[in-house]
Amino acid sequence: MIQPSDDEIVFYTNPMSRGRIVRWMLEEVGRPYRTVVLDYGTTMKAPDYLTINPMGKVPALTWRDVTVTECAAICAWLADAFPESGLAPACDDPERGRYLRWLFFAAGPLEAAVTAKALGLLAPADKAVMAGYGSFEQTVDALEQAMAPGPWILGDRFSAADVYVGSQIMWGLQFGTLPARDAFTAYAARLSGREAAIRAREIDDALVAGAAKES
CATH class of the missing domain: 3.40.30.10 (Glutaredoxin)
Incomplete structure (x- = not known):
């Protein structure tokens, strides 16, 4: 090397x-x-x-x-x-919290829930409280909230959170591990057209x- x-x-x-x-x-x-x-x-x-x-x-x-x-x-x-x-709000920017929230939501609950579902290993309903993601449905519903400001997670400002969260969503749509909700498909289309x-x-x-x- x-x-x-x-x-x-x-x-x-x-x-x-x-x-x-x-x-x-x-x-x-x-x-x-x-x-x-x-x-x-x-x-x-x-x-x-x-x-x-x-x-x-x-x-x-x-x-x-x-x-x-x-x-x-x-x-x-x-x-x-x-x-x-x-690509990131400064530490004293009020948007920093939202940015970190969804960046690490995607790295934690979202990836865990999607992987567990794909492997047929989702926590049963009576044990859902033990799983960081709760249930798959709760996780997907929460993820959709990240799209609410639009067009990006921080509204008009594109950030590193969009790169990571967006990648998870685009792969989820491609492989059928996430439902093709309108908010997800529209977000993925915007992301895929970025020059970078x-x-x-x-x-x-x-x-x-x-x-x-x-x-």
Whole structure:
């Protein structure tokens, strides 16, 4: 693995992973970065990468002395590390609470509920209080509230929360793990048309196509 320079953002990913979320976020931030593509079961589990992420998963990001893993954390960190991108409210901005609320709602209750439903492992009604998401229906209803300000989670202001929450919604619609409510489909359409989202999608799709030709 090539050693990064001191001021280089290095993005560790696989184009068929949640790394697509971080790619989009990096394109929104607009800072130069270098991509290191890792393969499942081989380079992703190699000793040098395990020093970056002991879980042996992607995505991960390094910059200077910082290492960040987990998509929501990476999106939040990038937005704060590069405030000129305008992708996060400042700590003294009243909108900061709403921004963090939905960013981490999607990383916690939403992903847990969607995964549990897909695996047939949703908590039974009499045990729902033990699950962070309560019930799948409650989670989806709450998620729809995030769309209420429109067109983005913070109203007219696009933020890193839209990148992360929006990615979860777009994947949910694509794979049928979320219901195709009007609020979700309209939001997904707005997101998919963003220039940074298009660039990120094209980069990762090209990597997938290239890998297919080599195999």
